[in-house]
Amino acid sequence: MTDKKTDPKSLSEFFSKDPEAADKAFFGRVSNPDRRGFLKGAGLATMGAMLGSAIPFHRTMPTGLVPVALADEEILVGKDGLTLLNDRPVNAETPAHLLNDAITPTARHFVRNNGIPPEEVDVDAWTLTIDGLVDNPMTLSIKDLKEKFEVHEMALVVECGGNGRAAFDPPAKGNQWTLGAVACSKWTGVKLKDVLNAAGVKSNAIYTAHVGADEHLSGNPDKLPISRGMPIEKAMNDNILIAFEQNGEPIHPLNGAPLRLVVPGWPGSLSHKWLKRIYLRDIVHDGPKMTGKAYRVPNRPVEPGEKVDKKDFEIIERMPVKSLITSPETGGNSGLSMKVNGHAWSGDRKVKQVDISLDFGATWQKATLNDPINDGAWQNWEADVTFPEAGYYEVWARATDDAGEAQPFAINWNPKGYLNNSMHRIAVRVS
Numbered sequence: 462m463t464d465k466k467t468d469p470k471s472l473s474e475f476f477s478k479d480p481e482a483a484d485k486a487f488f489g490r491v492s493n494p495d496r497r498g499f500l501k502g503a504g505l506a507t508m509g510a511m512l513g514s515a516i517p518f519h520r521t522m523p524t525g526l527v528p529v530a531l532a533d534e535e536i537l538v539g540k541d542g543l544t545l546l547n548d549r550p551v552n553a554e555t556p557a558h559l560l561n562d563a564i565t566p567t568a569r570h571f572v573r574n575n576g577i578p579p580e581e582v583d584v585d586a587w588t589l590t591i592d593g594l595v596d597n598p599m600t601l602s603i604k605d606l607k608e609k610f611e612v613h614e615m616a617l618v619v620e621c622g623g624n625g626r627a628a629f630d631p632p633a634k635g636n637q638w639t640l641g642a643v644a645c646s647k648w649t650g651v652k653l654k655d656v657l658n659a660a661g662v663k664s665n666a667i668y669t670a671h672v673g674a675d676e677h678l679s680g681n682p683d684k685l686p687i688s689r690g691m692p693i694e695k696a697m698n699d700n701i702l703i704a705f706e707q708n709g710e711p712i713h714p715l716n717g718a719p720l721r722l723v724v725p726g727w728p729g730s731l732s733h734k735w736l737k738r739i740y741l742r743d744i745v746h747d748g749p750k751m752t753g754k755a756y757r758v759p760n761r762p763v764e765p766g767e768k769v770d771k772k773d774f775e776i777i778e779r780m781p782v783k784s785l786i787t788s789p790e791t792g793g794n795s796g797l798s799m800k801v802n803g804h805a806w807s808g809d810r811k812v813k814q815v816d817i818s819l820d821f822g823a824t825w826q827k828a829t830l831n832d833p834i835n836d837g838a839w840q841n842w843e844a845d846v847t848f849p850e851a852g853y854y855e856v857w858a859r860a861t862d863d864a865g866e867a868q869p870f871a872i873n874w875n876p877k878g879y880l881n882n883s884m885h886r887i888a889v890r891v892s
């Protein structure tokens with residue numbers, strides 16, 4: 462007797478009978494039906510071309526099986542060059558050198574999902590409800606938002622609170638983001654403060670609570686994957702949008718289409734995607750990922766690996782000063798002179814200086830730093846550097862903000878792996 466579960470013949474049968482079910486059982490996900498149809502019709506040569514090489518064992522490859530290399534790509538349709546860290550929920554970051562544009566193209570905007578995005582989104586039927594502690598609870602279509610409020614376009618930084626977690630030692634659980642859980646796309650929408658003012662904020666409201674249309678991983682419709690909120694004073698900031706466009710086009714499905722919050726300067730988790738409801742509360746919001754140790758750090762310095770009591774954690778507010786070197790790509794070659802450039806940002810503050818070091822931090826040279834194109838955008842910087850002779854170098858970048866806070870050499874370790882703003886360094890071989 463052969464075991465059905467391990468017999469390759471039954472695998473082939475499974476795929477030929479019901480490729481959807483087989484795919485789900487095999488990958489834990491269903492492939493995009495259009496893509497599957499295409500792959501089914503595609504000859505081996507076409508599939509080989511898509512994979513960039515032949516498939517030596519194609520004879521034993523079940524018909525209808527989507528190669529995992531293509532499946533990854535398929536999850537990230539409309540994204541370009543992102544590294545997939547997890548496929549359920551989808552989490553993908555952008556390599557630093559692909560973040561070189563002043564405004565991040567949609568295809569390069571990272572993806573951080575806690576649940577499963579809504580599948581069929583009807584833009585015309587989509588509504589946003591504003592309720593809780595407001596005088597006039599409202600339910601608005603996207604058309605209503607566009608007609609009733611002034612529309613603004615702003616470049617805004619979204620950075621995940623856990624960006625840089627991969628460098629933590631001892632390691633912190635969660636997505637192992639390196640550098641690329643940050644982006645600055647142009648968002649078009651209406652100001653949250655305008656909508657809240659129209660709804661009339663009651664005097665006892667102290668906190669927002671955000672609800673989206675994504676599904677909890679368990680499939681339980683009564684559970685939200687995430688619901689965070691912010692103090693009312695922050696919600697009234699002039700640079701927070703309820704956005705319906707990303708870079709002049711409908712928002713990418715993985716970035717929250719058709720409607721999302723964009724809250725620059727604070728953890729990305731406040732920028733609620735697939736936004737359905739904002740309600741105001743008279744307590745600090747206690748939705749999923751607001752309580753416990755989620756998006757919280759110790760309220761005092763701790764040693765790496767130290768156990769910290771729950772009561773010593775506080776909610777993360779602004780994100781710390783940080784910079785990225787986006788050109789050249791790390792590990793490249795250069796002549797004796799080279800142009801270096803990148804971005805710098807600091808939550809709720811302006812960056813006042815970016816410095817570059819070629820000698821492991823012994824001496825620094827000032828980069829040319831631009832103003833943000835609007836409040837909440839990152840700032841672009843560039844520098845011409847000259848190396849004294851051929852050899853191995855590192856270029857380090859250090860941003861300092863207008864409160865005098867500078868990026869540290871070392872990681873500020875905390876149990877959940879948040880807020881790593883240590884300096885970015887790249888390797889250069891000079892010949």
Ligand SMILES: Nc1nc2c(c(=O)[nH]1)N[C@H]1C(S)=C(S)[C@@H](COP(=O)(O)O)O[C@H]1N2
Binds near residue numbers: 733
């Ligand atoms: N509805 C919903 N909104 C969400 C999330 C989510 O899982 N569900 N993830 C949040 C987190 S943790 C981050 S960092 C940002 C990331 O935005 P992006 O995926 O567009 O890059 O979305 C936030 N908004």
Ligand SMILES: [Mo]
Binds near residue numbers: 730
């Ligand atoms: Mo995040």
